[in-house]
Amino acid sequence: MPDLKIKILIVDDMSTMRRIIKNALKQLGYENMDEAEDGQVALGAIRERTPDLVISDWNMPNLDGLGLLKEIRSDANLSKLPVLMVTAQAEQKYVLEAIKAGATNYIVKPFTAEILKQKIEKIFPE
Numbered sequence: 001m002p003d004l005k006i007k008i009l010i011v012d013d014m015s016t017m018r019r020i021i022k023n024a025l026k027q028l029g030y031e032n033m034d035e036a037e038d039g040q041v042a043l044g045a046i047r048e049r050t051p052d053l054v055i056s057d058w059n060m061p062n063l064d065g066l067g068l069l070k071e072i073r074s075d076a077n078l079s080k081l082p083v084l085m086v087t088a089q090a091e092q093k094y095v096l097e098a099i100k101a102g103a104t105n106y107i108v109k110p111f112t113a114e115i116l117k118q119k120i121e122k123i124f125p126e
Contacts, residue, residue, distance in 0.1 A: 002124035004029040006052035011035075011042040011068065012086070013060040017109075021055055021086070024113040028120075039063025043071055046078060053123065058087035058094070066101055073102040082123045086111075 008025060010033060012018045018035045025033060034051065036042035040062040046054065054072070058065040065085055072078045082104040087094060090108045098106050105119045 002120055002126060003052075005032055006030070006124070007032045007034070007049070008053045008055060009034045009036060009042060009045060009051040010055050011037075011039065011060070011065070012057040013038050014057075017057065017086075021116070024111075024116050027113045028117050039065060039068030039071070042068055046072065046081070047075075050078065050081065052082070053120070054081060054083045056083060056085060058085055058089060058098075066097065069098070069101045069103055084119055084123065 008030060010018050010021050012021070022033055034045060036045050038060045039056070042054065042056065043063065056065040056068055065087070069083050069085065072081055072083060084105050084107060085098045085103045086107050086109060088109045095106055104123050107115060107119050
């Protein structure tokens with residue numbers, strides 16, 4: 001069971017989706033969450049106060065999830081930061097692209113709190 005006190009950054013351009021993810025995480029017992037509305041804002045937040053986990057949408061304006069992932073992986077201080085990609089794209093090529101870019105795990109919308117729990121437990125096996 002992962003530490004429920006970990007800092008999680010939720011990145012999505014839709015406030016509704018951020019709220020859904022936040023509520024699912026609360027259901028699972030997580031309380032330490034921040035939000036960002038796109039990859040650019042997220043990158044600033046990550047560099048300021050590095051979270052323990054980033055849950056990022058793929059399609060966003062300014063800097064999309066894949067761009068954010070590549071920025072994180074190319075930064076020596078952040079390269080080990082776990083990133084869970086969230087997308088409506090279930091196609092194999094997107095999954096492979098995310099994995100190639102260094103996504104720690106991948107989740108397809110819509111998803112349940114249980115699926116989110118399983119993905120987080122895979123990232124933080126304890």
